Amino acid sequence: MSIRFVAVGQDGLRLCSEDGAKWFAPQTGKEGETYRAVTFGNGAFVVVGTYGGENIFATTTDGQSWKTGKKEAKYVKYFRGLGFDGKQFLGIGGDPGSVGSSSPFVSTSTNGESWSDYTSIPGKQIIRRLAFGKGMIVGVGDRGRRSASNDGGKTWQDSPNTKAIDTLADVCFGRDCFVGVGLNGLRMRTTDGLTWSEPVRGEEGEHLNTVVWNGSQFVAIGFGATYFSPDGTQWVRKPNQSAPLTACFGGGVYLGTQWKGRLLLSRDAVTWAEVHKAEQHIEAVCFGG
Numbered sequence: 001m002s003i004r005f006v007a008v009g010q011d012g013l014r015l016c017s018e019d020g021a022k023w024f025a026p027q028t029g030k031e032g033e034t035y036r037a038v039t040f041g042n043g044a045f046v047v048v049g050t051y052g053g054e055n056i057f058a059t060t061t062d063g064q065s066w067k068t069g070k071k072e073a074k075y076v077k078y079f080r081g082l083g084f085d086g087k088q089f090l091g092i093g094g095d096p097g098s099v100g101s102s103s104p105f106v107s108t109s110t111n112g113e114s115w116s117d118y119t120s121i122p123g124k125q126i127i128r129r130l131a132f133g134k135g136m137i138v139g140v141g142d143r144g145r146r147s148a149s150n151d152g153g154k155t156w157q158d159s160p161n162t163k164a165i166d167t168l169a170d171v172c173f174g175r176d177c178f179v180g181v182g183l184n185g186l187r188m189r190t191t192d193g194l195t196w197s198e199p200v201r202g203e204e205g206e207h208l209n210t211v212v213w214n215g216s217q218f219v220a221i222g223f224g225a226t227y228f229s230p231d232g233t234q235w236v237r238k239p240n241q242s243a244p245l246t247a248c249f250g251g252g253v254y255l256g257t258q259w260k261g262r263l264l265l266s267r268d269a270v271t272w273a274e275v276h277k278a279e280q281h282i283e284a285v286c287f288g289g
Helices: none
Strands: 005-009 014-017 023-027 034-041 044-051 054-060 067-072 078-084 089-094 105-109 127-133 136-141 146-149 168-174 177-182 187-190 208-213 218-222 225-229 236-239 246-250 253-258 262-266 273-277 282-287
Touching: 005 034, 005 044, 005 253, 014 054, 034 078, 034 089, 044 078, 089 127, 136 168, 177 208, 177 218, 208 246, 218 253, 246 282, 253 282, 262 282
Parallel strands: 034 282, 078 127, 127 168, 168 208
Antiparallel strands: 005 014, 005 282, 014 023, 034 044, 044 054, 054 067, 078 089, 089 105, 127 136, 136 146, 168 177, 177 187, 208 218, 218 225, 225 236, 246 253, 253 262, 262 273
């Protein structure tokens, strides 16, 4: 059985699906283990999370057997984001509970099982989401942070003059540009990762938590509305129903998560239907293969 979707969450939850509708092989770990991010690359799904003072990892190619591991985080170097740049996996994060600097860092891996030493990166705020394109990595994070790397995550440059009100919750790449989304319908666009368009906002309370590129357009999903754009500049708004907190796209469907432990499926990113409910909350979903 081939897997194309993986969902992960609290208490070490991992479960898989071929089509996003039917789910199988649920596995859990210890109480308190939380897998926060999942991505696909080099033929495997890779998952990162935290447990106590450690970062935890898991990898699978078939959804049945998982290789797990851990790495000391010293209660400071916690993974919060994960991505694959075509060659290596990048884990990124810091100390989200700090006052002042959150000690942002990056760590890399070729297989998701063994990870490099934590490399500190400049800046005070965590980078939480990553997008890859044009040989670049673009990251968005706390208090409006927007950063770019041209050397595989070794060095980073921040976008100047950012504002906390323009904090982006997610970012993706498509059609030669990067698009980020955030609170109250916030949408922004960049071609170089540093110079961003002026923020465009929607209605108050329409928080856009996820943006994906579906092969022909950007799809920004939020509470109450989904926005569609072929270029990240011109947008069409459509009211939605039961939208998820986070989502991915693949195989012609959108898959999302919602509290508590709910997996939602949609073919148009507007109308969503529950397809699975787990006892544990699901933090992230991914399409691969």
